[in-house]
Amino acid sequence: MTRKNVSRIGAWRSAGVRAGMVAPAVLIYAALLVVPVGYAFYYSFTDYNGFPNRVPEFIGLDNYRTMFESHDITGTMVVTAIVAAVGAVAVNLAALGLALLLQKTNRFNTFGRVVMFYPHVLSALVVGFLWQAILGPQGVINTLLEKAGTSSLPFLSDPDGALWSMILVIVWSLFGVQLVLYLAGLQAVPQDLIEAARIDGAGRWGTFRAVTWPSLASTVTVAVITSCISLLKTYDVVVSLTGGGPAGSTKTLAYSILAVSFPQRKIGVASAQAVLLIVAAAIMAITVLVLRRRAENDAESIG
Amino acid sequence: MKSTHRGRRSRSAAVVTVVSMTLLAACSSGGNAGGGGDGEIRMMVNLTDNLNQAYWEKLVKPFEDKTGLKVKIEGPSGKSVAESFPQQLAAGTAPDVIQSIFPDDDTAPELLDLSGEKWAAGTPMFDDYAMGNAHYAVGVGEQAQSLVYYNKTAFKKAGISEPPAAWDEFTADLGKLKKAGYTAMQTAGQYQTGLQLQQLDHPTLNIAHPKWQTAVKDKKLSVGDAYEPMFRKYADWIKAGYVAKSDVGLDPSQADGNFIAGKVGFYPNGSWFTSTVDKAGNLPFEVGVFSPPTDSAGSHPGPQGATMADPYMVLKGAKHEDDAKELVRYLVTDATAIATQLEADGVFRQGSTAKHSAVGTQVQSILDDAPSLVAVGEGMGNTRLPVTGFNPKFTEVAQSLYTGATPEQAAKSIDQWVDENR
Numbered sequence: 001m002t003r004k005n006v007s008r009i010g011a012w013r014s015a016g017v018r019a020g021m022v023a024p025a026v027l028i029y030a031a032l033l034v035v036p037v038g039y040a041f042y043y044s045f046t047d048y049n050g051f052p053n054r055v056p057e058f059i060g061l062d063n064y065r066t067m068f069e070s071h072d073i074t075g076t077m078v079v080t081a082i083v084a085a086v087g088a089v090a091v092n093l094a095a096l097g098l099a100l101l102l103q104k105t106n107r108f109n110t111f112g113r114v115v116m117f118y119p120h121v122l123s124a125l126v127v128g129f130l131w132q133a134i135l136g137p138q139g140v141i142n143t144l145l146e147k148a149g150t151s152s153l154p155f156l157s158d159p160d161g162a163l164w165s166m167i168l169v170i171v172w173s174l175f176g177v178q179l180v181l182y183l184a185g186l187q188a189v190p191q192d193l194i195e196a197a198r199i200d201g202a203g204r205w206g207t208f209r210a211v212t213w214p215s216l217a218s219t220v221t222v223a224v225i226t227s228c229i230s231l232l233k234t235y236d237v238v239v240s241l242t243g244g245g246p247a248g249s250t251k252t253l254a255y256s257i258l259a260v261s262f263p264q265r266k267i268g269v270a271s272a273q274a275v276l277l278i279v280a281a282a283i284m285a286i287t288v289l290v291l292r293r294r295a296e297n298d299a300e301s302i303g
Numbered sequence: 304m305k306s307t308h309r310g311r312r313s314r315s316a317a318v319v320t321v322v323s324m325t326l327l328a329a330c331s332s333g334g335n336a337g338g339g340g341d342g343e344i345r346m347m348v349n350l351t352d353n354l355n356q357a358y359w360e361k362l363v364k365p366f367e368d369k370t371g372l373k374v375k376i377e378g379p380s381g382k383s384v385a386e387s388f389p390q391q392l393a394a395g396t397a398p399d400v401i402q403s404i405f406p407d408d409d410t411a412p413e414l415l416d417l418s419g420e421k422w423a424a425g426t427p428m429f430d431d432y433a434m435g436n437a438h439y440a441v442g443v444g445e446q447a448q449s450l451v452y453y454n455k456t457a458f459k460k461a462g463i464s465e466p467p468a469a470w471d472e473f474t475a476d477l478g479k480l481k482k483a484g485y486t487a488m489q490t491a492g493q494y495q496t497g498l499q500l501q502q503l504d505h506p507t508l509n510i511a512h513p514k515w516q517t518a519v520k521d522k523k524l525s526v527g528d529a530y531e532p533m534f535r536k537y538a539d540w541i542k543a544g545y546v547a548k549s550d551v552g553l554d555p556s557q558a559d560g561n562f563i564a565g566k567v568g569f570y571p572n573g574s575w576f577t578s579t580v581d582k583a584g585n586l587p588f589e590v591g592v593f594s595p596p597t598d599s600a601g602s603h604p605g606p607q608g609a610t611m612a613d614p615y616m617v618l619k620g621a622k623h624e625d626d627a628k629e630l631v632r633y634l635v636t637d638a639t640a641i642a643t644q645l646e647a648d649g650v651f652r653q654g655s656t657a658k659h660s661a662v663g664t665q666v667q668s669i670l671d672d673a674p675s676l677v678a679v680g681e682g683m684g685n686t687r688l689p690v691t692g693f694n695p696k697f698t699e700v701a702q703s704l705y706t707g708a709t710p711e712q713a714a715k716s717i718d719q720w721v722d723e724n725r
């Protein structure tokens with residue numbers, strides 16, 4: 001056997017080992033994520049009730065047409081867009097602000113970080129029930145207001161009030177993860193650059209704008225994308241806090257898929273809604289990435 | 304050069320991350336089965352505080368002892384039997400016997416037709432739940448859907464001598480109760496808003512439009528036209544402050560609590576609320592129950608909205624189909640089994656002499672005096688609306704009355720939804 005043949009056999013063996021190690025992960029990924037998503041795409045073009053005695057009937061774009069012509073579903077799209085946009089801004093502002101306050105390591109800040117992360121540990125359903133007990137018409141706040149002789153506030157009984165209350169609760173329950181991301185990002189900001197900026201006479205705001213913020217760019221991208229995706233999928237809090245009400249004013253797209261379309265066995269429409277959610281998440285994520293890339297290119301060209 | 308590679312790599316990594324997260328964001332949708340181990344019948348039931356695992360096991364124990372068969376009690380794998388059964392059907396893991404839900408067009412082909420069974424024919428509401436000529440569900444009794452619970456002490460303080468029989472009397476009583484310092488009528492948010500409005504309207508609506516669901520299906524009536532009179536009454540009560548606008552954000556369990564605490568005059572609810580009242584023990588006031596008013600006192604009591612209580616269905620082609628059928632026969636015909644179920648959770652049966660609490664006795668007499676039992680909400684058996692998902696949508700529309708919609712707008716809104724989903 002020549003040396004060339006031996007090395008070729010070695011290369012094949014090595015490739016085989018590598019493929020063998022990767023294959024289980026690829027198979028699990030495909031089975032758990034790619035196949036279900038593929039099915040969702042397929043069902044979105046069919047009329048199907050999800051039962052084995054019924055064969056999905058291909059109906060082209062009818063489910064998408066139904067979805068965009070339904071006042072109910074388009075309403076949930078608007079609510080979802082508001083929750084995702086306002087929620088993402090609020091989550092990231094709150095998380096970044098608190099990360100800046102808690103970035104120095106001392107006992108108080110360590111305690112503060114645990115307290116701030118705590119809401120994320122709670123189940124979203126529990127969060128909803130908890131805030132219902134606080135914001136409801138007979139909740140803690142309104143009971144105190146009544147005892148103080150003032151009129152109660154319609155946190156959950158007015159359509160606008162319920163929507164903003166729900167966004168507040170979601171922000172409260174989500175920002176713990178973003179806080180950890182920003183804290184990690186802040187640890188990676190080069191101290192020498194901060195010191196150099198201070199020596200050059202930059203104040204706190206100037207240092208943040210010129211050094212900290214640009215250094216956090218990749219963290220901000222990840223934090224914004226992950227928070228937006230979480231917000232696009234808002235479901236549990238809707239169930240436990242408002243039940244989609246009053247008068248359907250807090251129904252999100254995910255709620256509509258899981259609490260309306262699936263129970264009505266409209267698998268085709270539910271799948272079309274899920275596909276829309278995937279597309280919305282992809283557009284949002286790619287937009288954030290493109291904007292960040294453009295900003296980086298602009299910065300490089302100026303530099 | 305190095306930085307370009309790094310940029311490309313980080314871009315690729317970012318794209319992979321985005322695609323992965325996008326896929327993670329996706330929501331995906333999930334042959335008949337039945338049968339556990341040898342000779343084991345699987346029965347899926349809704350487990351509650353009252354009807355827990357121990358209750359169900361005790362209920363089927365005499366059957367197991369008599370037949371030597373084993374019954375495996377299973378709770379729903381999801382939120383409820385209604386949610387879990389279709390999922391298990393699709394997955395091929397459906398149980399032999401299904402309790403607490405009713406057949407529909409999608410599930411009927413998967414269920415055993417019990418039409419030929421002599422023992423099934425005499426069970427409560429058997430024909431009411433027929434689909435075409437087929438009978439898939441048998442039950443133990445009836446749940447009365449149209450009841451108004453009231454506080455007798457509040458009545459006395461407000462100067463009301465007896466429960467109202469007509470709507471104008473009801474509205475006058477609401478005013479008296481409010482004046483006496485009570486919450487005139489307690490309503491609640493979530494599913495309960497639409498439910499209560501329908502509960503109050505069943506008798507009146509079914510006098511004006513018998514089998515109104517069929518009339519809607521045949522396009523002889525619109526849901527908006529059917530419900531607009533009750534929307535008007537509700538809008539007037541909200542405007543007058545008899546119903547609090549903030550109730551629309553109230554958890555139904557808090558509404559129950561308000562009534563139990565003695566703060567409320569009228570509380571529309573179903574017969575299942577009887578068990579909540581009984582469990583509350585000695586209350587500082589006496590609870591009364593009456594059938595909702597009708598347009599004129601002469602036609603009171605009107606038809607009573609009702610659903611089959613403790614319904615059972617058998618999976619067609621189940622591994623132990625015959626054994627499963629025998630189990631269901633036992634559950635709906637054996638005197639001890641019936642008595643156990645009637646006493647367990649506010650379940651009633653027309654003509655039954657089962658022992659009830661003081662409140663339960665009133666409910667039993669309302670059920671016995673009802674001129675007829677009528678379909679509620681989306682309907683039952685052959686009396687059905689041409690849409691699914693009616694109750695949640697109706698609740699949304701009922702809630703819009705609390706948030707400023709006019710009765711006309713509410714009626715138009717429900718009609719628009721029916722047209723979109725017909």
